[in-house]
Amino acid sequence: MTPILSIVGCGKCGKTTLVEKLVAELTRRGYAIGTLKHDVHGFSMDHEGKDTWRHKQAGARAVCIIGPDQVAVIRSTPDREFTAFDAVKLLGPVDLVITEGFKRAGFPKIEIFSSVRNEGGLLCAADPLLLAVAGDLPVETHLPRFDWNDIASIADFAEARFLK
């Protein structure tokens, strides 16, 4: 089972930036990282006018394109919402899946604490799966706490916990 680590936090606290930096650092260390994001508003992935876009517009349940070094799939999921566990299978063989968000899911998580964005403490303080906090300022917690710019230490933590 591929390990999963969620980066959680309130809106606009810097989740994508932390995911981006952590992916870059762990990839540099030789790991294959998958990422997973939930978009409640829906997303548009393909480019208008491309062949796959035309297939999808025509009503295809799922479209796939294979290139020389990557493959992409877009599936409609009309019957039920796709779960993170379903998604992990789609991601294929990776060493670690980092999710952006999924704060209510039962995954080990690192919460971002932004002194500008957070009001009144951590969102997941009561979550037994909260492993650590990454923030711009110290926050009261008994958990390991990282400066959110100290990517090496956060990557060390993730590596020790999930990749060794």
Added chain:
Amino acid sequence: MTPILSIVGCGKCGKTTLVEKLVAELTRRGYAIGTLKHDVHGFSMDHEGKDTWRHKQAGARAVCIIGPDQVAVIRSTPDREFTAFDAVKLLGPVDLVITEGFKRAGFPKIEIFSSVRNEGGLLCAADPLLLAVAGDLPVETHLPRFDWNDIASIADFAEARFLK
């Protein structure tokens, strides 16, 4: 095993248009259709600046986004080229996979014959898996031949062969 039907033909003969019309017609008839395309030049699926794009740029081996009614995945495949059979698994549960191209693959196929684009007959005349021809003008063949605008008849043929 999900059945696969390839729409093949020479360059710019109208493969995407036929796939598009066939998907629309079979979807209208209540079938879940997956499509598959091969792009030898590589493709760009995501939009610059989007979170998933940032994850991939950072080096993620695979990225996935879940929306309320669709899910998308982009995977790097550095070690080996992805096969159509791998792709069929990624497409998930559908009634029929229609591929655009894959003329050398071992799938049942319908060849498009364009009097403007084809020079000297059918590409797959010798292929035992060539099931039918769809063209703008009659072409010499012992196989079923359809006017490429007669989508109802082409869909009937596909339905009888793969979906009933």
